[in-house]
Amino acid sequence: MGKVSIENVSQYFINREGYKTQALKDLNLEIKDKEFVCIIGPSGCGKTTLLRIIAGLENPSSGKVTLDGEKITKPDPKRGMVFQEYSLFPWRTVIRNITFGPEMQGMDKNKSEEIAEEYLKLVGLEQFKNSYPYELSGGMRQRVAIARALANDPEVLLMDEPFGSLDAQTRNVLQSELLDIWEKKQITIAFVTHSVDEAVFLADKIVMLTSRPGKITNIIDVNLPRPRNRTSPDTNQFRDRVLKILAEERVKE
């Protein structure tokens, strides 16, 4: 199970001069089990903060986040995360990056390598097993990062603009691959992005945030049938709708 409930979450940051900034204000959101949710909004709207709170890397100033009813206070392998920047451990080979999680769970070396190879196959990088991260392209590195997060068998996968720094073609390929993985592994995914195209192609549900303080303005169900076509009239129409809502929000500000 991987049901995430966000209840009245607010987050403040106090900087060195004692200035208080509100990053998130009274957020309420329910992410259902096995749901693919995209969180979209302008930069600086607190999308990443929200994801970090779900991951347990930050604790909210008020409110709480629960996973299947259990309060989240610290990082836990049940919630895997893929970061925006390259977060692979450069001193470990590809396979040893993926075995890191299982090893930390106390799994023995052979068993964790078995698991790692399975996920390496899933992201199509078997032949790069013994390469170091510096030998891989950006897209390959993010594939390894996804495999590494999955190797812990998480219930929820948190993704913070994971394809943001990739070129458009690689991004499209990785989006399709991610959907395949999502269907195969039956997990919940919370995916932060600033790209409407990406959200419309991936999500069951799009959550829109505004900036400073970050608030949810809209939650849109994406009722397009899967597998989706990037350029079908339905998709275009839907994208148009989302963009219009975003534009309206900007005017309100």
Next chain:
Amino acid sequence: MKLKEVAQKNAPEITSLIVAVTLWQIVAEFIIKRELLLPSFFDVVSSFISTVESGTLFIDFSISLMHFGIGVIAALLIGIPVGIVMGWFKTVNRISDPIIEILRPIPPLAWIPFALVWLGLTHTAAGFVIFVGAVFPIIINTYTGFKSVSKINVEAAKVLGCVKQRSLIRHIAFPSSLPSITAGIRIGMGVGWMCLVAAEFFGVSKNGLGYKLWWHYGLHQMDFVLMYMFMLGILGLTIDKVFRKYIDKRLLKWQSGVVV
């Protein structure tokens, strides 16, 4: 055939060495003409052969390496852990920083009187002076390495279930600081080597490259002095080369390509 290939490949280097040695021989033999001021190349070679034949050079090598080993191993055992806790725990850093900053600028050779008072005329006393020279670069570089561990790697590790401070140090901070730590060890070993001659000067032993250099100076045998100077240079170079080869091949494979 193989020798010829090597010669052809390294022609500029070999030529340079041959020319330098020839000039040296000519200057020493025909211009200066006084062995005390400048022993010739062949004087040095013959002193080299005589020390090799008598076996003293081998003993000198071993004794000096022992002094050096005592100092460097102690510096590693103390410097790396101190650097780690300073880099990882802010309070430890604030507590130890003033003490280290006061001790660090003291030249290692200034410690010689206390080394002798505390440890007497022993190998350990010579090792101590080398230790003082080697330990600070190791502390500072380990500290710097731990300070610059990337936050994203630490967070990625936490999310993957590596949460305890000890595991984070062992699995993330230490391997990621290894380039900086090994650089510190290289610098530390270099400084320690520089201290060797002075550390052996006081006769902690009747052997050792540094001690012999002074001893022959006392006898005005400058060809031996020069020969021991070369030995110190060559051994220092070899230690650094071997260490560097080891770390590049075994420990820092993941870095090749990052820095040329």
